[in-house]
Amino acid sequence: MTRTLITGGFGFIGRYLTLMLAEAGHDITLFDIVSDDAFLQQAGNQVSAVQGSLANWAEVTGTIADTKPDHIIHSGAILPPASESMPQAAFEANITGTYNVLEASRLFNVDRVIYASSIASYGPDAPRELVPNDFAQHPTGMYGVSKVCSERLGEYYHRRFKLDFRAVRFPPIFGLGRAASSGWTAYTSLAIEEAALGRPYAMRVAPETPTGVLYIRDAARSLADIATADNASLTRRCYSLRGFVVTAQELRDAIMRQMPDAHITFEPDEQITAFIKSIPQELDDSLARADWGWQPRYGLDDAVADFVATTRGT
Ligand SMILES: NC(=O)c1ccc[n+]([C@@H]2O[C@H](COP(=O)([O-])OP(=O)(O)OC[C@H]3O[C@@H](n4cnc5c(N)ncnc54)[C@H](O)[C@@H]3O)[C@@H](O)[C@H]2O)c1
Incomplete structure (x- = not known):
């Protein structure tokens, strides 16, 4: 049985x-600064939790020493907009936190550390349409800086100490559970969720605005898949992933196909539309496909159908 520690679980x-x-039979420990008994109950008795902060060396190292995980999936972080309003807290959770996870993994012989990186690791000099896997990363915000720094730290631990570090770079992810407070890209999730709950929703972007997204179940599976990929076939430690591009109008059309009574409107905000347009649309995932067989399973209609069913509990 694989023992897996999930930070930000x-x-x-x-x-x-x-x-x-x-469901795949792992013995799982969640390490997070928050806790949720109802979720633990839902997850079953192979799942336990330790409450602590990534920024606290003693709490990270104590948890790794006690649980002796085979794999750590490191997804704990402070995301925008909180990372930008509290840059020092983001530095401590996201950069010191990654250092703590890597160093404790080295000390306690963890087999593998899998890291959740982001499209936000690229900066304004990245191509708008398709960003090559190894394109230079010049982010301008603390969140992006923390993602690049974590990637490079992981590569350093791999080079220097032979720690088996692997990372995926996600585009914006959508699915039930994406918080309304998690930034302007959350509209793709909120439009579907509100419609599934029978409530009206106004998208704050122009209908023709395209955005690249990945469905949450594909994102979660990518972390599990890269964790079990054959090391000999990996030519990189960090791999970009791609889902699909959807305009706000296409998203509305897909929602209407599932729920013809949905009330989705557009109330474009110039600043929000400009921000969405400034994010590269897609990351080139051809290396991930070639090296470890990555392939998203959900297209737009499948994802909307699954999202609606998950929201309604059907
Ligand atoms: N959601 C996306 O669209 C997206 C896109 C690209 C990359 N990512 C990356 O994926 C990972 C998971 O993102 P998410 O969407 O699940 O975010 P989330 O905010 O829902 O989850 C992050 C978790 O980390 C925990 N956390 C924050 N600070 C902590 C600390 N100091 N110590 C311990 N735990 C702490 C939070 O409590 C939370 O449970 C992050 O590393 C994020 O950067 C997410």
Whole structure:
């Protein structure tokens, strides 16, 4: 039985990943600054939790020493907009936190550390349409800086100490559980969730605005898949992933196909539309496909159908 420690285990991705790995028979410990007994009960008795902070060396190292995980999936972090309003806290959780996870993994002989990186690791000099896997990363915000720094630290531990570090770079992810407070890219999730709950929703972007997204179940599965990929076939430690591009109008059309009575409107905000347009649309995932067989399973209609069913508990 694989023992897996998931940092940020009570987060959006952490919860889907926990349920997926619990079903596959893993023995799982969630390490998070928050806790949720109702989720633990839902996840079953192979799942336990330790409450602590990534920024606290004693709490990270104590948890790794006690639980002796085979794999750590490191998804705990402070995300925008909180990372930008509290940059020092983000530095401590996201950069010191990654250092703590890597160093404790080295000391306690953890087999493998899997890291959740982001499209936000690229900066304004990245191509708008398709970003090559190894394109230079020049982010301008603390969150992006923390993601690049974590990737490079992981590569350093791999080079210097032979720690088996692997990372995926996600585009914006959508699915049930994406918080409304998690930034302007959350509209793709909120439009579907509100419609599934029978409530109206106004998208704050122009209908023709395209955005690249990945469905949450594909995102969670990618972490499980890269964790079991054959090391000999990996040519990189960090791999970009791609889902699909959807305009706000196409998203509305897909929602209407599932729920013809849905009330989705557009109330474009110039600043929000400009921000969404400034994010690269897609990351080139051809290396991930070639090296470890990555392939998303959900297209737009499948994802909307699954999202609606999950929201309604059907
Ligand atoms: N959601 C996305 O669209 C997206 C896109 C790209 C990358 N990512 C990355 O995926 C990972 C998971 O993101 P998510 O969407 O699940 O975010 P989330 O905010 O839902 O989950 C993050 C979790 O980390 C925990 N956390 C924060 N600070 C902590 C600390 N100091 N110590 C311990 N735990 C702490 C939070 O309590 C939370 O449960 C993050 O590393 C994020 O950067 C997410």
